[in-house]
Amino acid sequence: MQIASGIGMWIAVQLLGTPAWRPDGDEIRRALKIAAGHFRTLLPRMVMALLMAGFVAELIPEDLIGTWIGGESGIQGILIASGAGIFVPAGALVIMPIAVALLKVGVGLPQLVAFVSSWAIFAVHRMVTYEAPMMGGRFIALRLLASCPLPFLAGITAGFLIALVPG
C-alpha cells in the first residue's frame, strides 16, 4: 500500500502547486501557527490517551474481544461493533487509542470500521453539546434515523472489500 501513500503525496503536491491554491508566505505562516497551536494542545493529551488505552487493552480479556468482535465474528460482530461505537461519548483523541488497543487484542477489520463509523456518526458528546442547541431535536431525530444503517453497511462493505483484495 506504499503506492497509495505515494499517490496521496503526489496529489497533495499537485494541489499545492496549482497557482490558485499555492499558499503564499503569509498563509504558510498562518498555517504553521495553526498547526503549532494544535500541537501544543495535542501532545500531552495524546500521551495520556495512549497510556490509558494501552493499560485498558491489558485489562480487557482478549478472548472477550475475539469472541464478540474478532475477525471471525462476522455479521454479528459488525452489528455489535456498530452498537458499541455509540457508547463512546468522547472525542477522536479517545476513540483512536481505543481503536489501536482493539487492534492489539484482535478485533476484525470490518468490525473496527463499523465501530469507528458508529462513533463518528452518533458522537453522543457532540450531539448534546452542539447539535441539539443549534439544530434542534427534530433534526437530530431525522439525521439519526437516516444514518442508522450506515455503520453496519460500512462494516459489511469493508468485509467485501477485504475479501476482494487478497493479502
Added chain:
Amino acid sequence: MAATEDDKRESEGLGNGEPRFFGPSLYVFAAAAIIAGAFCYSLKGAEVFYRVLAEEGALLLVIFPRVIAALLMAGLIQVLVPQDLVSKWVGRDSGVRGIVIAAAAGVLTPGGPLTAFPVVVALFASGAHRGALVAYLTGWALLGIQRTLVWELPFLGTDFVLLRFAASAVLPILAGLIAMRVPITLTPPRTGG
C-alpha cells in the same frame, strides 16, 4: 455568532479553542491514564505495567512524525479552503445533485463542530433541502478529510483509512437520500433577532 465560553472550550481537542498545554481536558485524560495504570499494575503486575509503558512509548515515536505532517496539512487546508466556496455549492434544494454536492462539501469541511454546525445552521436558514443538510453533516462526521488526516491516519495507518473511506464513500449520499423520505417535519430557524 458571539464568542461564548463554548467557543473557548476545546471541542474535539483541537482547532476551536485557544491552544493550551494545560487545561481541564488534560486533567481528565491524565486521571484516566493514572486510574487505568493503577488497575493494570494491581491486577496484572509490574511486568505487564512496564511492558505497556514501553509499547505505548514506541507507538508514540511512530505516531509523532505522522501527527506533525498531518497537522501541517490540516493547517494548510484550513487556510486554503475558502468558506464561501463551500457555501456556494451547497444550500440549494436541487435534489440528488444537491445531496451529492453537500456530501462532498461536508467531506472537505475542515475543523470541528464549531466550523461545521454554523454552516449547517446557515444553510438550513437559507432554505437548503433536508437531504443536503444530512448529507453534509454525515459527510463531515464520517469522512471529514481534515479530521481523518489529523486523527485517524496517524493512529490507524493508511491501509485502514483507505479501507474505511472506500467502504463509506457512498454512505453520506445514502443518508441524504433516506433523509428525504423520513416523515419528520422540519421548520427552518428564524434568522435574525
